[in-house]
Amino acid sequence: MPEKARVGVLISGRGGNMAALLYASRLYDCPYEIVVVGSNDPDAAGLQLAKAEAIPTFAHSHRGMKRAEFDAIITRELEKAGVTHIALAGYMRLLSAEFVNHWQGRCLNIHPSLLPKHKGLHTHAAVLAAGEAETGCTIHIVTPELDDGPILGQARVKVLPGDTPDSLAVRVSYAEHQLYPRVLADFVSAADRPDALLERVRGLALNLPAAAEKLSHGSPGFYVEGGKFFAYFSDNHHGDGITALLLKVSGLDEAAMLIEQDPDRFFRPKYFGPAGWVGVVLTDGPDWAMIETMLGAAWRLCAPRRLAMLPY
Known part of the structure; x- marks a missing residue:
């Protein structure tokens, strides 16, 4: 069970x-x-x-x-x-x-x-x-x-x-x-349904300062007002059969390290991977505390300097 x-x-x-x-x-x-x-x-x-x-x-x-x-x-x-x-x-x-x-x-x-x-x-x-x-x-x-x-x-x-x-x-x-x-x-x-997972991601992402949501590349995307996208919710995007959160990370080295540490949870997303993004599989009980931390780090990478310096 x-x-x-x-x-x-x-x-x-x-x-x-x-x-x-x-x-x-x-x-x-x-x-x-x-x-x-x-x-x-x-x-x-x-x-x-x-x-x-x-x-x-x-x-x-x-x-x-x-x-x-x-x-x-x-x-x-x-x-x-x-x-x-x-x-x-x-x-x-x-x-x-x-x-x-x-x-x-x-x-x-x-x-x-x-x-x-x-x-x-x-x-x-x-x-x-x-x-x-x-x-x-x-x-x-x-x-x-x-x-x-x-x-x-x-x-x-x-x-x-x-x-x-x-x-x-x-x-x-x-x-x-x-x-x-x-x-x-x-x-x-x-709990593993895409709509339930999106609601949970949305709650964490929009709790960040000046965070907003809109469709981008056919998926719900989260961005900093006055800044860039820091996360996307992906459900079977490009027919990959995966429900995942795509997150901006510090670069290719960090993405590679995460994938090497846990290849069942992290992956290099199509089109986003070369730009320093990593995919996090959301099914089968992800570590939501870790995801909240990673969302915060992605937000800081994409926020304007005046916001990124603020505590939250």
């Missing part, structure tokens, strides 16, 4: 969806495991359940801290646990753009409505006030916009005569506990 995805779950309360994800992860064929549960509330009830099930936990109060500063602490805890994907499960804290960009394409959220309807809080009251015949829940990829991002799955729940926000919330929670484990399992199983 392939190596399981390592999921970190963030909660703020009782952790009902966290529990659903945890117990589903113990089925023999589940493609993910819960490796850590974290919270912005040290008193969150769900932390006790995770501890009882021998899942490592962490908690930090966000009070008095700037959003990006607090989120940097959360990222460090998640990375310490070797997390590959994040599942927000009743995490009642808005995330900073820095956090979302760092985890782009790897962070999911569950929302108790049929998005794009009824974003934000008090969704069940809003459904009843609107006189709607059905509601439900939605799993989506997290983006900087609140309750936005590509929808991965939805489950529908009928609104019954006499429903209150509380009674509706109970039935929606049943649907959530069925939907979230299934969608997360499908999502992590597709």
Whole structure:
């Protein structure tokens, strides 16, 4: 069986969806495991359940801290646990753009409505006030916009005569506990899909200062505004059957050294190789920390001097 995805779950309360994800992860064929549960509330009830099930936990109060500063602490805890994907499960804290960009394409959220309807809080009251015949829940990829991002799955729940926000919330929670484990399992199983790999590359590349994206040579390319391209995402380009990241390196010697050290991971890309580029195969579990470092080095090689001297 392939190596399981390592999921970190963030909660703020009782952790009902966290529990659903945890117990589903113990089925023999589940493609993910819960490796850590974290919270912005040290008193969150769900932390006790995770501890009882021998899942490592962490908690930090966000009070008095700037959003990006607090989120940097959360990222460090998640990375310490070797997390590959994040599942927000009743995490009642808005995330900073820095956090979302760092985890782009790897962070999911569950929302108790049929998005794009009824974003934000008090969704069940809003459904009843609107006189709607059905509601439900939605799993989506997290983006900087609140309750936005590509929808991965939805489950529908009928609104019954006499429903209150509380009674509706109970039935929606049943649907959530069925939907979230299934969608997360499908999502992590597709981690080697070109679209998922591009999202992860995009998150790392566009997190660099003044980085932008546009199509070039038929592929998504990443460049520094006022400078040059420093990376391209290549999927079966020129019919080579490879999904890869093409990166600017310091020269032919560095490219040759990388290829010699790991010929299964690095290669000399057609047309780009003679100009001092190297290809990095993205399938079969690449070292994403290494790729992030290499993207930063490529960015510095291609950025205007005024930007290249800046820390990031």
